[in-house]
Amino acid sequence: MILEIEYINNLTSDIWEMKLNGDFPFNNVQAGQFINIRIKDSYDHLLRRPISIAEANTDMQSLTIVFRVVGQGTKWLSQRQKGDKLDVMGPLGVGFPLPDYNRKVLIVGGGVGVPPLYQLAVDVSKYTKNVHILLGFRNARECFWQEKFADKGELVIATEDGSRGVRGFVTDALKAYKSYWDYVYACGPRPMLKALKQYFQGQDVKGYVSLEERMACGVGACYGCVCSSEDRGENFRICKEGPVFPWGEVDI
């Protein structure tokens, strides 16, 4: 599908926000799904780059993504301009299952794991008003979308250097809460996901994590992007059976 860039914005020194328009099944998007973006029409980069859908707006027929520049592909993306066209595939994968009505929900994100949680917060807030959102960043300069999230639930920010919100990792901030939750949704670096899963070990809570892995096809055809489930002695394709998994079903 060819989408047009409606705008591209710098959020932090190396994080960009991009809004896309065009013919896309916006109303079919599930929070946590991703699109797979072609980088240049050249042989320099043959593999598409998977980027989560941060916001899908059916009324405005638009899609928002947020990405960090880490290599050549994301650098190229950051240099696109309003009006440029992007070749994307999507929505791909399986996103976050929504909670039952009026349950207590915790949403936890870290770094560029934060964006897809915005669409999730939007969707979850239709099911319950009990939404805690806990976002971790390296420092205040790295924070983004704070107001947007504050609008969708009770927001706590944690920064590693304490320059905004709670000092420390999200798991440190977690200890300050005096609540329990029915659902925990998380996206971020593996160590964060691992720590979360451990933190809630033994508690009666449904946990879902969104995983990342290097991908080739993005649709389930190449078996490049698997994660393992030692218990079940099998592998799952992150691009097809994921990227979101119940945390009990996969090794993190």
Place this chain on the structure above:
Amino acid sequence: MILEIEYINNLTSDIWEMKLNGDFPFNNVQAGQFINIRIKDSYDHLLRRPISIAEANTDMQSLTIVFRVVGQGTKWLSQRQKGDKLDVMGPLGVGFPLPDYNRKVLIVGGGVGVPPLYQLAVDVSKYTKNVHILLGFRNARECFWQEKFADKGELVIATEDGSRGVRGFVTDALKAYKSYWDYVYACGPRPMLKALKQYFQGQDVKGYVSLEERMACGVGACYGCVCSSEDRGENFRICKEGPVFPWGEVDI
């Protein structure tokens, strides 16, 4: 060197004219020399494309090239726009040696062999008024730069289908002349050059031909672009010892 495109013009269905400005040793250009142009800043095309200098104007600090779209590189070139930058090397190779004063000169070109002969005609016309120019094209629609050449000497056009000027190849048109020449300069397809050399066999005339070959380095380092000289049992690098050679010294 980085040159900027001052304009790009369509001359025929597949032939383009492009004027370049920038920092270039314009006053060192010898008619028949070429520039070597980088195609895209990507790994898709690693080899530069050699294109003859059609006109070098020191006063205007500009360079004009004329090229036919035959493949991906020239197609890309034809899609550049005013203001775009090109990475070029040059001037490269050895061009046409100029005639002694007041001698009789014949300049013969065919197809996209014609452009470098324009700079030659400009230069030669400073040495002699006796300039015959004979240009061959497939048909009237393929002709270009007719007025420019007519300005520099007595111009005859030959077209294969007779839609303009003499019908036939340049060698057919040659028979109609009632002159002899001291110098013959030629650039065009090999069969034309071969026919010319044969035509003048045994006559007391200095003949120079400009040759083409696929190139890699364009500077004489790779030995990719040689032409042979059976008589002398040696090879010459077209990019360095050529592209212009006395026709007696090379096999055509």
Place this chain on the structure above:
Amino acid sequence: MSKPDLSVEIAGIKLKNPVMPASGCFGYGREYSKYYSLSKLGAVVVKATTLKRRLGNPTPRVTEVTAGMLNAIGLANPGVEQVVKEELPWLADQNVPIIVNIAGETVSEYCQVAEIISHSGLAQAVELNVSCPNVKLGGLTFGADPVILADLVRQVKKVCCIPVIVKLSPNVTSITELALAAEQAGADGISLINTLIGMKIDLKTRKPVLANKIGGLSGPAIKPVALRMVYETARIVNIPIIGMGGIYKGEDAVEFIMAGASGVMVGTANFTDPYACPKIIAGIESFMIAQGLKSLEDIRGCAL
């Protein structure tokens, strides 16, 4: 002008066009069937199938390089029983010939898989992936030694009643020696090339990117090597050849056919563009129309 005829016959199987997705790059077809009807394809080649289920290598398993990619999937697959039960019946309903790529660590494993596939009646041919290390012979691949290869082919032919295509590895000194060995041992066709072995290092971690350290290089980067091997092989064998390696456009496929290939397979291109195969088929057709070709026989091997 009448529509050109793209059909080809390979090892007795009639294909409506020469284009097949390559093994390992198309799963069992389900994923790409959402993008277009698989019946448009010449055939579908499924992932390497082994006797027992294999989980494959640790991740990262794939990474990008200039004009190509590296993969070290490690033959992940659910095992032949599961493939025959769960995957092939669905695929057999898609109205497209099926070729099953098979792999093993011993001759007997290959034979058992081939026999099961052949008896299932669901596939039109098997393709022996001989790039696997031969555990009995200490890790040397089956595809690196003509004597070992010939023995493998001969044993498989004994138990397999459908055509046996041998897929050669390019990581050898002489591709023709291996192709000849396969032909003489009774192979019905040869496909080539599998991936070149390559590597990439991550400058941040200062270690190889792939968990497996080395992986198979595919994509346009390997096309010149693939084309040369098809050309060399076409000059000496009489069985049909299926060419692959970096085919991204109709013109690329035509080059392979001119080098002597009867069919072509398309791997990495599917990842860049899910519509790669139908576009390549259309590209071949356009070329034939532009050049006034009635059938691919008009150009097959014309560059030899």
Place this chain on the structure above:
Amino acid sequence: MSKPDLSVEIAGIKLKNPVMPASGCFGYGREYSKYYSLSKLGAVVVKATTLKRRLGNPTPRVTEVTAGMLNAIGLANPGVEQVVKEELPWLADQNVPIIVNIAGETVSEYCQVAEIISHSGLAQAVELNVSCPNVKLGGLTFGADPVILADLVRQVKKVCCIPVIVKLSPNVTSITELALAAEQAGADGISLINTLIGMKIDLKTRKPVLANKIGGLSGPAIKPVALRMVYETARIVNIPIIGMGGIYKGEDAVEFIMAGASGVMVGTANFTDPYACPKIIAGIESFMIAQGLKSLEDIRGCAL
């Protein structure tokens, strides 16, 4: 911070940095000396030199492919006497170590050339190009068989008093077997890789583009294969390795060093950008500064 130290020592030769233009891609240095001072380079490696002058192959000899090029120059060179008389003295004045790449069709030809170069006192090392067909053995290349290779190296070592580097061909089943053979026969260093054999077909003429039909593939397309071979070789030999294949940037060179190379050579990149070598040297230096490396020893082989 103090400037990082880029110097390396290879086979006893001290180089101010690890970057050398690769044989055949830099003529005898004269052409690129118009772009920058050759004294900036680690060393200069000149074109393959043979006993007698060779005119080389018919044209076209070069053509472009995706992320690479094919060449079939055919070892064109004026012969060793002429090289020693006309080319090396000029180069010896440029204040840069000289490595002479040598080739032959018989062991005796290699030995004679090596001896003349060695006695000339103008070169710091010879590099044996063993991708040439061995005419006595019916065209098999010297670089394809460990026994033949070892014999060649041993004979050359007898007559050559400067270091002998053996440049391996990648068109083999086992690069390590050949590297070991060279080491055991007394080679002072190993360089790899030479070009992969490839081909391109012209869709208009329907024939191979190169007059020689097949040619050597170089450029970024081969980098993953080159890197893998350096890595495999570095794990088993103790003599220094010079890596090459598709190096275009400082980062590419660093990958080779992390894979175990002591030096790197740069071929095709010179054609894309005449300033490629000095830019690569600057790129390595930037990387070292950014990563706080004092010497290349800090990262050599760290990916092994």
